[in-house]
Amino acid sequence: MSTQKIYIGYHVSASGGYMAMGGRAAALGADTFAFFTRNPRGGAAARADPEDAAAFRAWAEERALGPLVAHAPYTLNPCSDKENVREFAKLAFTEDLERMELTPGNYYNFHPGSHVGQGVSAGIEAIAALLNEVLSPEMHTTVLLETMAGKGSEVGGRFEELRAILDAVERQEKMGVCLDTCHIWDGGYDIENDLDGVLSEFDRVIGLGRLRAVHLNNSMNPCGSRKDRHARLREGRMAPETILRVVNHPALSGLPFILETPNDDRGYADEIAWLRAALG
Ligand code: FE
Ligand code: FE
Numbered sequence: 001m002s003t004q005k006i007y008i009g010y011h012v013s014a015s016g017g018y019m020a021m022g023g024r025a026a027a028l029g030a031d032t033f034a035f036f037t038r039n040p041r042g043g044a045a046a047r048a049d050p051e052d053a054a055a056f057r058a059w060a061e062e063r064a065l066g067p068l069v070a071h072a073p074y075t076l077n078p079c080s081d082k083e084n085v086r087e088f089a090k091l092a093f094t095e096d097l098e099r100m101e102l103t104p105g106n107y108y109n110f111h112p113g114s115h116v117g118q119g120v121s122a123g124i125e126a127i128a129a130l131l132n133e134v135l136s137p138e139m140h141t142t143v144l145l146e147t148m149a150g151k152g153s154e155v156g157g158r159f160e161e162l163r164a165i166l167d168a169v170e171r172q173e174k175m176g177v178c179l180d181t182c183h184i185w186d187g188g189y190d191i192e193n194d195l196d197g198v199l200s201e202f203d204r205v206i207g208l209g210r211l212r213a214v215h216l217n218n219s220m221n222p223c224g225s226r227k228d229r230h231a232r233l234r235e236g237r238m239a240p241e242t243i244l245r246v247v248n249h250p251a252l253s254g255l256p257f258i259l260e261t262p263n264d265d266r267g268y269a270d271e272i273a274w275l276r277a278a279l280g
């Protein structure tokens with residue numbers, strides 16, 4: 001392939017700081033990684049140590065790691081109908097973006113939110129309102145909206161919904177999109193039979209220039225099921241060849257690909273080695 005190198009990583013446990021996370025990821029053959037900025041089910045942020053972050057930056061540069069794709073907690077919901085939940089969203093987002101400044105130039109990915117019956121357009125408005133409060137011209141992080149499966153009242157199951165959020169954000173230059181292959185499949189985008197068509201649709205609606213990262217997962221359920229149950233790369237409803245076509249697609253070259261598959265360390269190392277062998 002004449003395409004640019006892609007980066008392959010997985011979601012590491014955030015315990016022990018940046019150097020520890022980087023060491024664990026590198027040991028499994030990864031050249032990028034994702035991590036939760038705090039307990040994924042909510043609560044206070046894990047303390048970040050500036051010295052550890054500085055050591056990590058030097059180490060990551062030396063090893064030419066790809067961009068990190070940090071993940072916001074699942075409980076972050078800017079379009080909740082409960083005020084305390086919306087307040088937590090703002091607080092967590094603000095604190096996390098501050099923490100991200102310890103490792104400038106990386107990504108902060110979040111699930112746009114669930115409108116819990118208030119309607120998609122009210123949800124979109126609330127999500128954009130939060131972004132307009134927390135994005136600043138000085139920040140060195142790009143915030144990514146994740147494509148969602150459309151489970152329950154999730155916003156972001158259609159490319160058009162992400163586009164509408166982006167359109168309502170003032171600091172467009174701080175925004176991008178992370179494409180989750182399990183989520184879009186569950187959302188009804190058939191990447192098995194028409195990968196080119198789905199990526200053209202993404203380009204037409206959002207623009208491929210906004211695409212900064214991929215969450216690479218198979219799915220336990222059929223296309224359009226709106227379930228969001230991740231499967232290991234070679235064990236889900238999509239054929240393994242479909243996954244390989246995704247990582248080899250020229251429109252996605254140069255991006256970080258993060259595995260969020262149900263695996264232990266050995267399983268991740270095995271999937272990473274399988275991808276690298278297929279990439280040649
Ligand atoms: Fe996610
Ligand atoms: Fe994901």
Ligand code: ZN
Pocket residue numbers: 180182183228229230
């Ligand atoms: Zn998911």
